Amino acid sequence: MxxxxxxxxxxxxxxxxxxxxxxxxxxxxxxxxxxxxxxxxxxTPQYIDAAAKEAIDKGYTKYTHVAGIKELKRAIVEKFARRNGLNYNEEQIVVSTGAKSSLYHAVYAVIDDGDEVVVPAPYWVTYTEQIKMAGGVCKIVNTTEKSGYKLVKEQFEEAITPKTKCVIINSPCNPTGAVYTKKELKDIADVCEKYGLIAISDEIYEDLVFDGNTHVSLASVSDYMKKNTIVIGGVSKSYAMTGWRIGYLAAPTEVAKAISGVQSHTTSNACTISQYAALAALTGEGGxxxxxxxxxxxxxxxxxxxxxxxxxxxxxxxxxxxxxxxxxxxxxxxxxxxxxxxxxxxxxxxxxxxxxxxxxxxxxxxxxxxxxxxxxxxxxxxxxxxxxxxxxxxxxxx
Ligand SMILES: Cc1ncc(COP(=O)(O)O)c(C=O)c1O
CATH class of the missing domain: 3.90.1150.10 (Aspartate Aminotransferase, domain 1)
Known part of the structure; x- marks a missing residue:
């Protein structure tokens, strides 16, 4: 074949x-x-396992809304408000089968054939493949030791062409462990605004930040970024739930709807039982x-x-x-x-x-x-x- x-x-x-x-x-x-x-x-903490068992006992084993159960979307909205100072409503949240799945649906929903996506290197291995799969073109920018392997304004601007649509930022970063400061993110935001670009911000490691550094969400640094960023998150790393396969994203309402539409033809809703487990993870006392x-x-x-x-x-x-x-x-x-x-x-x-x-x-x-x-x-x-x-x-x- x-x-x-x-x-x-x-x-x-x-x-x-x-x-x-x-x-x-x-x-x-x-x-x-x-x-x-x-x-x-x-x-995975036991209180999360217990919530999944309870979900099975209660018969929560059927399809749910494609973008996730209402209670979980609400818990994610509250997480964004509490943790990132970001106000979303439930229509802006799409729960998926892992952050990887959220990323692909996001890329697919915003990238047309030939659109360029700026990807700072070193990058998480999946970004480039997903961009190619969605018909986009990767514009790889090699970051340097001097900037701590983070994308800086000058390099970012140099990479932009009339075809540039989007940039992918991953902070904290896999593989370098770099964390962008608010100032560094503001610089990225300024360039995005100047050239009318959108961003996909992969924040899956947001809870693992050390030495007094703090995680800042790219969407929170300006009004423009709030309207033009798809934030990717999930419970995999924060709650040791990699196998449960629950990720999520937050996006402007029309984009979230489009992403949900794409997802409706790939995975449909994320595993119902895992959604209840993720709900417990985000709202439970032990979290x-x-x-x-x-x-x-x-x-x-x-x-x-x-x-x-x-x-x-x-x-x-x-x-x-x-x-x-x-x-x-x-x-x-x-x-x-x-x-x-x-x-x-x-x-x-x-x-x-x-x-x-x-x-x-x-x-x-x-x-x-x-x-x-x-x-x-x-x-x-x-x-x-x-x-x-x-x-x-x-x-x-x-
Ligand atoms: C940077 C980054 N983004 C996303 C993911 C995917 O997370 P999930 O297991 O929720 O799909 C990973 C997993 O290794 C990762 O390292």
Missing amino acids: KISKKAAAVTPSATMEITAKAKAMKKEGVSVIAFTAGEPDFN EEFIRNMSNEFDERRKFIVQKLSEIDGLRFPYPVGAFYVFVDVSAFYGKKLGDKSINDSLSFANALLSEGVAVVPGVAFGFDNFIRLSYTITKEEIEEGVKRIKNFVEKLN
Whole structure:
């Protein structure tokens, strides 16, 4: 059977490939420390599990409105007001099968064939593929160490052409852990307003921000942005609910309606039981405490991994202040060899490192081939052992 040109143009996720290899090695009894997971290693809090069980017992197992149950949309409206200082109404909220799904429906709803979307690199691997799938053209902007790998005004303006429609901002950022300040977001907002652009703001890691930084929503920095931003969020990372598949977005009413229309032909409503679980997550009493505890634990591990990695000569990385990743420049080792294996890009580095019992995601998946991404959602002991193996590995290279 012939694959469509559209499907053939999609690059399969490098994250999945390395993760699968690491899993296969583990199955064979090989010791592998996996820094690859994009999810918290915490269990979903019990009060959320209980709400899902109750939903089943009450028979809440049928279709719901495409954009989600009213109570959950209300809870999301309240979250935006409480947490982000943003006032929406329920018609502006669309609940989906995960933030990834929200993103795709958003892109599909606003991008026409040939429209350009500015994507600051390094970027989360899915943005570029979804833009291509929706017929858009990615305008990749390589951010720099100087700006902390954040998009700055000058670079943004340079990337704009008459075809530019949209920019994607991800703060806190996967993979760098960068968090945009209000001032930096205002700069982005000014450029959007000057050129009449819209924004998609992926804020899925909003609850994981460290060192006294605060998360600011792009939609909250000006009236123009409120009217021209689609904010993406979800419960996956904040409440350790990755498998429940609940994301959401907030958008101007007409856009939310269009997105809901698109979603009505893809997934329909998100899983009904999961919607009740997400409702409990956002409104239950234990929520804030759970987030605080998880965030404190990640903060400790972040400081620990940063300390350990900084003891290895040749590694450089932007100091992460959000999400749960460290994005490490390993290009100092390109041109070296492990036995007869040459290392000259992030994939060969990651593959060679895997043979030494450490799984990481090659930076090429994020558009930055000089880097690897390490997720610190594993125990401190595992972090310690994994970084020790990385140190031994780079010292072996010649
Ligand atoms: C930046 C970013 N956005 C969105 C998502 C998707 O979240 P969800 O699991 O809710 O689809 C992820 C998951 O890894 C992510 O890292």
